[in-house]
Amino acid sequence: SRLIVCLSDQTETIHRISALRYVLDHCFETRIHEPLALDGTVHHHWMCHYEYASYALPDIVKFASEMNDTAFRFSNNIRRIIRRCIFTLNFCLIENEKIPANLNARAGSCVSCNGLNLTKKCISICNEGYSYDPFFAGLLITLCPKSDKNIATYLDDNVEPISLDGHLTLNSTSASIHRRSNFFVAVVGMGKNRRGLEIYGWLQESNSYGEYVRNCSVFLVPANNQGVIKYSNAGCGYPGWNWSHWPGTTCLVKPPSELFEGYCNLTAKNWLAGGTSIAGRDGMFSNDFFVLDIAFRRSVYCFDNRITVLTTNLKLLQQIKRPVVTTLFQSNFSNLENAEQTPFTLNNDEIISEFPYEKSFENHDLDSVTDHRKITYYLHSNENSNQSYRLVLRRSEQQMIYLNQSYLIDPKNNPIIDIKSKHFREAKYEDNEKYFKTTKDNYGLGYIEHLNVDDGTASFVYTILIGHEQSNQWMEEFSHSSKDPWASVDLTDLPPSLILSKSDDTHIFYDRDTDTTCYTCYSTDRLEVNIGLVRSFEQPCMAMVRGRGPGTITVSIATTDFMLNKTMSMVLKGKWANAELLSDDENGCVHVRTEATADDDTKVTVWQRIYMPVEFEISQSYD
Numbered sequence: 001s002r003l004i005v006c007l008s009d010q011t012e013t014i015h016r017i018s019a020l021r022y023v024l025d026h027c028f029e030t031r032i033h034e035p036l037a038l039d040g041t042v043h044h045h046w047m048c049h050y051e052y053a054s055y056a057l058p059d060i061v062k063f064a065s066e067m068n069d070t071a072f073r074f075s076n077n078i079r080r081i082i083r084r085c086i087f088t089l090n091f092c093l094i095e096n097e098k099i100p101a102n103l104n105a106r107a108g109s110c111v112s113c114n115g116l117n118l119t120k121k122c123i124s125i126c127n128e129g130y131s132y133d134p135f136f137a138g139l140l141i142t143l144c145p146k147s148d149k150n151i152a153t154y155l156d157d158n159v160e161p162i163s164l165d166g167h168l169t170l171n172s173t174s175a176s177i178h179r180r181s182n183f184f185v186a187v188v189g190m191g192k193n194r195r196g197l198e199i200y201g202w203l204q205e206s207n208s209y210g211e212y213v214r215n216c217s218v219f220l221v222p223a224n225n226q227g228v229i230k231y232s233n234a235g236c237g238y239p240g241w242n243w244s245h246w247p248g249t250t251c252l253v254k255p256p257s258e259l260f261e262g263y264c265n266l267t268a269k270n271w272l273a274g275g276t277s278i279a280g281r282d283g284m285f286s287n288d289f290f291v292l293d294i295a296f297r298r299s300v301y302c303f304d305n306r307i308t309v310l311t312t313n314l315k316l317l318q319q320i321k322r323p324v325v326t327t328l329f330q331s332n333f334s335n336l337e338n339a340e341q342t343p344f345t346l347n348n349d350e351i352i353s354e355f356p357y358e359k360s361f362e363n364h365d366l367d368s369v370t371d372h373r374k375i376t377y378y379l380h381s382n383e384n385s386n387q388s389y390r391l392v393l394r395r396s397e398q399q400m401i402y403l404n405q406s407y408l409i410d411p412k413n414n415p416i417i418d419i420k421s422k423h424f425r426e427a428k429y430e431d432n433e434k435y436f437k438t439t440k441d442n443y444g445l446g447y448i449e450h451l452n453v454d455d456g457t458a459s460f461v462y463t464i465l466i467g468h469e470q471s472n473q474w475m476e477e478f479s480h481s482s483k484d485p486w487a488s489v490d491l492t493d494l495p496p497s498l499i500l501s502k503s504d505d506t507h508i509f510y511d512r513d514t515d516t517t518c519y520t521c522y523s524t525d526r527l528e529v530n531i532g533l534v535r536s537f538e539q540p541c542m543a544m545v546r547g548r549g550p551g552t553i554t555v556s557i558a559t560t561d562f563m564l565n566k567t568m569s570m571v572l573k574g575k576w577a578n579a580e581l582l583s584d585d586e587n588g589c590v591h592v593r594t595e596a597t598a599d600d601d602t603k604v605t606v607w608q609r610i611y612m613p614v615e616f617e618i619s620q621s622y623d
Contacts, residue, residue: 001059017072018072020063028081033562037173039088039172040086043194047195048172060082090143094230095230098110098112099112102213105195107196107210108197119143122136123137134154141159167277168277169277174196176275176285178302182305182467183222185219187217187219187302190214191270191274191287192269192270192271198264199211202263204405209261211261212244216250218309219248222375225337232335234331236331240398241441244259250326262419270288271288272540276556276615278546279546282303286298294315295317296315297312298311301511305468306468306497308461308463309463310459312458312507313457313504314456315456325448329373329445330444340442341355344446369393375465378471379391383459384460384461389460393446397440399440400438404436461499477496480495486548494512496512498510501531507519519543520542521541523540527539535571536571549574552617556613557613576602577619580592581616
């Protein structure tokens, strides 16, 4: 677009602007995966690539802004999609500019993208006759301090701020973002139909050791003591980082020589990798994870400040035996007032402030761990009692040597011959480490080592509590005896959450505080669940049901089967009617219908345009 306006022939300029506008129309409205996915993420080469977004999206926004008061202005639908893209970008950013290390395609590195400047540029992409778009104005009110002169007009006009608290499902890139005013969480996996991550070893901030970053990682950034969410609060950095211990991941513990890649693109073998959300506040994520060396089924349930991680069907696939671990946390002691003396707390009682410190717990006698950043990990003893595992806690200095040009001790003595093919001067990887600086930092680390990973029966459940002021009481309530949410109107006898199914083919979870049941069907072999209000599903999917009846319930359902060219459907027990769509109808592409079955149940059919969560209300019928 910058070159077009340099042309001397005005007629040719208009023709070329028209052609560019046609291409952009096609990209926005016809190509539903790339470059702009329906969930608002930006893609390149079949993967979420915020590096390329920093080139492509700003140029598109600039074009739309400058052409908004001309005959080349975008349609209402395209402007709707631009709003979603900018909202999604800002929702994914920490400090308005930092993308979490597990989310972008070159996962493992922090990427910057200025969401605030992009939003300011969008303010003029508005309806004809108006001076600004109220949606973007509302975003700016959220992003800017109240004293900022840029938002004075919008505050005077009583524009409502656009909240960035809530839950955002990003099924085009197998991810979910869950955030509140005091924390930010990015849950990221990998699926079959989109590429997961790429490694470019020759870049200065290379992710050459990042093979496991998308193994269903949970990147958590708490607020500091002043209530501010800063990227550094995650305690994630290159110096001394152990790349086999990305928080939330289940993977093998490998030496750097086995993790190192010079250039590669990674993906998984199964298509189920994503989730759904409800009321824009809470959500779930499931992944039928299968790569070369490990397989497992994972569901992550995000409700307010409670994040429950359920892993089943865990199996080691490679012949070379390596420890298989699920990492609870790994973070350095940066920005902490008492540095390395900031303690761990065990079972809400025992204080561990020693440094260095390391201990293994083998007898399942530890119910909870609070790390040095005051995040509590509740280990569901009732669910894990029949599992073989050990818990390892460590407070120590960690070292890491990166075989990357930017870490050379002497730039003139470089053993890298061809990093793409992993060709070095010395034949053995380890013999080249002497040419590179040793990076160090002090870390707190906690992980579960799974001891039975050969037959696919290993499982584990834990819940992350962030800023929970009554964690003791919350944990004690797991002793409550009732296990059936539908047995009584009174929920006080229920524990805070229930794993209703963790069989081979289904994960079903209930959250008491929000009265929500979450379903994942992983296989066509078991679509009849018969738990709660749901009788069955027609295809593997993820669904949430809020409410237990009678009256009106809210349902959210999604699939990541991008090849699905037919409707989705589910069967609710009993008679239901008056289904009303709550989510966007995607410019008339999404519909919900009900019909009675021969068994006096109700079949709910969803016409949808692939993979976005579809949310609707439906009421019990008494006819």
